[in-house]
Amino acid sequence: MKVGIIQLEINDDESPKQRLQRVDALLENMKVCDLILLPEIWMTGYFSFDHYVCEAQSIDGEFVTHYSNMAKKLNAYLYAGSFVELKGEEYFNTSVFFDRNGALTGVYRKIHLFRYGSLEGKLLTRGKKTTVVDTEFGKIGLATCYDLRFPELFRKELELGAQIFLITSAWPLSRIDHWKIFNQARALENQCYLISCNCVGTTRKVQLGGHSSIVNPLGIVEKYAQANEDILYFDIDTSKVAQIREEFPQIKHIVPID
Template sequence: MKVASIQLAVVENDKEKTLEKAAIAVESCSDADLIILPEIWNIGFMSFDRYVGEAEELDGPTVTLMSGLAKKKGAYIHTGSFVENRNGRYYNTSLLLSPEGAIVAEYRKIHLFGYNSRETQLLTPGTEVAVAKTVFGNLGLATCFDLRFPELFRAMVDKGADMFLVCSAWPFPRLEAWSMLNRVRALENQCYLISANSAGLNGGSQFVGHSMVVDPWGTVLAGAGDQEMIVRTEIDTQAVAEARDTFPGLAGRRDFLNKCAC
């Protein structure tokens, strides 16, 4: 399976140009089976004053563009996330699109970020875990701050996930935390993890970049620096089952802890 993670910088205050830029990047992933973009890349995560005015429904310009590209390229596309207007409430929403351009998974960010951020003031947290069955395995969706909550990733494993797709707008200076959490979430769940983080500046904040592809042993197979780039690599989808058979770490779980009010 060939994957491509697009580490993108927003064109400040110009959504149309950012959409064009993203489309060119997706088009350049000529042989990818799966393409993933960052969190709120179309306007920039830190553009809080634009959240409501630039919010979209699921048939809005961002999803329409990515759906057409998925169909054109015959690839799965994780849209990254965007601000969704859903019945008058606003969510940080990401979608997984099939090679036919159809929505196969919807995820609304559960853990909103409130540190030097207005996300918790403007958006509604999601309540549903999202795992999609595909020809390449079961793909679970998460967004940025979610990485700090291992219970979400275990919930995805319990729904059959063998690969995590994480879109993000992780800022400086927390590079070490970003790198560590990408690897640990893959390692402890014996899953692949593919992340697409933002690059560049938005609203005066610098994003940390360092998008990566991590294998079920916690090894980084491919990764970026802090500049715009596309991380490309090929993964063996059988490696998850092999890792779990070789070292049955997940088999040692104690189910009563899932219900423990400790």
């Protein structure tokens, strides 16, 4: 599986429409990929809390429709990152996953909302369900940014058959050491590949950390970006998940804890 990660720069001078057009231009050059990732609330900008309500969309709105068509055009699985979703009278941090035909096969509403120097927890409603999607490459679990600090979410996805974790994020540079640890730990403890896509740039006086990564089921970082806008490409052999789990069968040794 050839993976492409768009580590996108977010700044306050660019409008959502301009950013979307720029992302589309980047995607046009990624037709060789089987799976493509984008970061968290990238079109609005995660820290633009004052724009959450006015830029929110429904799950059948323009953002989802547009990237459904893009996935079909690219003939690739697309984890299009997240957007602010309006559902009834509630707002969610919702990430979306499309198959090669543009079908929306995965919807994940962020469960762990960030509150430290963030209005996300005040403005949005938390999701309640884990999301694992079936693909030709195996089962993929979806997660968003702050979720990385909560291992029980990833263990639940493992129980549902996940072999790969995808992380969409807007993680600040000030806590990038934590990001690196969690990327490796969540992969290692579940013997899964973990593929993360973070933002870079400075927005609303917050410097974003980058360091998007591909971590193998042994917890080893296979490839990572720095703190600048970049596109990562990497080939993953998903058969290694079963191989590693058989050679070092820690998953089989999980026992319920009272």
